[in-house]
Amino acid sequence: MVATLFIDGVWKAASDGAVHDVFSPHDQRVVAQVSQASQSDVLDAIDAARTSFDSGAFTSWSFKERSALVAKIADLIERDSESIAQKESADTGKRIVEAQYDVADVVATFRHFAALGAKEHDRRVDVGLENVTSRIVHEPLGVASLIGPWNYPLLQIAWKVAPALVAGCSFIVKPSELTPQSAIALMGLIEEAGTPKGVANLILGPGSVVGNSLISDPRIDLVSFTGGLTTGRTIMHAAAQTIKKLALELGGKNPHIIFADANLDAAIDNSVTAAFLHSGQVCSAGTRLIVEKSIHGQVVDEIVRRAGQIKLGGPDDLLAESGPLISQAHLEGVTSYVNKAIAEGANLLIGGTRSTDPAHANGWYFLPTVLDDCLGSMHCVQEESFGPVMTVEVFETEAQAISIGNDTNFGLSGGVWSGDSAKAERVAKALRHGTIWVNDFGPYRPQAEWGGYKQSGIGRELGEHGLGEYLEIKHIWTNNVPSRSGWFSDPGHGGA
Numbered sequence: 001m002v003a004t005l006f007i008d009g010v011w012k013a014a015s016d017g018a019v020h021d022v023f024s025p026h027d028q029r030v031v032a033q034v035s036q037a038s039q040s041d042v043l044d045a046i047d048a049a050r051t052s053f054d055s056g057a058f059t060s061w062s063f064k065e066r067s068a069l070v071a072k073i074a075d076l077i078e079r080d081s082e083s084i085a086q087k088e089s090a091d092t093g094k095r096i097v098e099a100q101y102d103v104a105d106v107v108a109t110f111r112h113f114a115a116l117g118a119k120e121h122d123r124r125v126d127v128g129l130e131n132v133t134s135r136i137v138h139e140p141l142g143v144a145s146l147i148g149p150w151n152y153p154l155l156q157i158a159w160k161v162a163p164a165l166v167a168g169c170s171f172i173v174k175p176s177e178l179t180p181q182s183a184i185a186l187m188g189l190i191e192e193a194g195t196p197k198g199v200a201n202l203i204l205g206p207g208s209v210v211g212n213s214l215i216s217d218p219r220i221d222l223v224s225f226t227g228g229l230t231t232g233r234t235i236m237h238a239a240a241q242t243i244k245k246l247a248l249e250l251g252g253k254n255p256h257i258i259f260a261d262a263n264l265d266a267a268i269d270n271s272v273t274a275a276f277l278h279s280g281q282v283c284s285a286g287t288r289l290i291v292e293k294s295i296h297g298q299v300v301d302e303i304v305r306r307a308g309q310i311k312l313g314g315p316d317d318l319l320a321e322s323g324p325l326i327s328q329a330h331l332e333g334v335t336s337y338v339n340k341a342i343a344e345g346a347n348l349l350i351g352g353t354r355s356t357d358p359a360h361a362n363g364w365y366f367l368p369t370v371l372d373d374c375l376g377s378m379h380c381v382q383e384e385s386f387g388p389v390m391t392v393e394v395f396e397t398e399a400q401a402i403s404i405g406n407d408t409n410f411g412l413s414g415g416v417w418s419g420d421s422a423k424a425e426r427v428a429k430a431l432r433h434g435t436i437w438v439n440d441f442g443p444y445r446p447q448a449e450w451g452g453y454k455q456s457g458i459g460r461e462l463g464e465h466g467l468g469e470y471l472e473i474k475h476i477w478t479n480n481v482p483s484r485s486g487w488f489s490d491p492g493h494g495g496a
């Protein structure tokens with residue numbers, strides 16, 4: 001029996017016995033079989049989370065106690081990091097070394113929120129009255145649905161689970177149906193650490209089957225979602241019925257601007273990493289290169305040369321530098337994105353098709369691709385491919401670089417390269433994106449907020465704000481010397 005749902009502190013098979021195969025994107029092997037929740041399992045999980053929250057079993061813990069729990073979970077993840085990385089690598093097809101980096105980031109995330117939670121959260125407000133004590137206190141927001149994507153499965157879930165636990169929320173985790181194994185492992189460690197039953201629940205299955213109740217049930221107070229724009233819209237719509245709180249981390253189409261006065265060797269090398277790391281399946285991938293006209297040929301020639309050298313391979317290929325796309329459907333999507341770009345006038349310089357290497361015959365490998373002569377009006381410039389596809393545009397002035405960089409409905413991240421620090425700072429400030437890297441691209445830390453402007457999302461994860469998403473803020477006004485308000489006249493009143 002496959003029992004990988006975790007509901008009300010118990011590992012369960014799906015109520016109808018349904019199971020779901022997880023396939024390797026590298027060779028289509030079945031790497032795991034997991035339970036696929038039914039609608040009644042989803043309702044049970046929501047019930048368990050609501051009941052545990054309303055019982056006060058976890059909300060009555062102090063911030064310090066919940067922070068200690070989260071610190072303990074961090075230690076347990078670190079203890080099991082190798083086996084978790086193996087699972088993550090098997091599900092996503094990414095190299096084991098990348099999965100190891102991801103798990104280390106998960107541990108850092110739990111430690112960050114444990115440290116943040118242990119700080120003082122409440123504050124006094126000076127209302128200018130001697131007889132009044134005014135306090136701002138923070139309380140757990142309630143029951144949360146935590147829904148994650150497949151590209152960084154455990155990391156994206158960790159950004160939600162760690163603050164939810166510190167805050168004292170109860171929740172239902174739903175990882176992507178394509179990559180469930182690491183979330184199952186995490187749930188086991190949350191249980192081992194001594195989390196009260198019903199606080200943490202795990203539902204597995206496709207969003208189209210199990211998602212609706214998680215985003216619309218009136219017993220859910222918050223939906224925290226990381227995934228695509230279209231799903232984000234569906235969630236906003238469903239959540240509107242009961243005015244749920246929303247935290248949305250959606251897509252990006254991230255401008256990467258290179259001025260002629262930049263350190264070009266570093267800029268080019270980082271451009272290759274920004275676009276082709278994890279085969280472009282990164283929300284903050286720098287796939288939209290915007291380069292000063294005078295250096296366009298030099299930069300693009302070198303990027304094309306480097307792109308042609310990237311060695312693709314599966315989890316066990318020690319020489320591999322990047323892995324497969326997640327699924328056949330995604331490979332078909334990236335292929336049609338490139339074909340549409342060419343039809344619109346983009347100039348394909350390299351790649352553009354799946355790999356024909358016999359070693360990749362059973363996997364979803366797409367060649368690193370560069371499309372030159374792109375314009376802001378083209379779909380390939382405006383839409384996220386979520387594959388290893390770089391588009392190239394040119395600019396001649398600083399104002400033009402900013403205008404092109406902001407010509408997108410997304411606003412997740414961007415980069416600017418220049419040897420002129422004042423210019424780089426001006427451009428960084430003018431770009432309407434949630435993270436800007438200057439003379440760098442890609443690094444982040446759990447201590448710094450992450451999130452999108454415009455249609456890249458709502459709210460922020462990580463940093464201090466990432467905990468705030470899971471807290472309600474209450475103002476308590478206490479009059480220590482009660483007296484009449486005296487607002488309305490009261491002629492009959494003789495004094496009490």
Ligand code: NAD
Pocket residue numbers: 147148149150151152156174175176177205206207208210211212214215226227228229231232234249250251252282283284384386412452456457
């Ligand atoms: P997706 O939207 O297809 O799926 C994300 C999750 O939502 C999955 O668990 C899926 O099962 C679930 N889901 C789908 N339909 C649902 C519904 N109707 N109700 C409830 N849940 C539903 O996204 P994906 O393909 O898994 O991930 C790729 C996307 O995620 C990209 O657009 C990428 O940019 C984005 N992403 C953003 C960030 C960020 O920090 N902003 C990070 C990682 C990924």
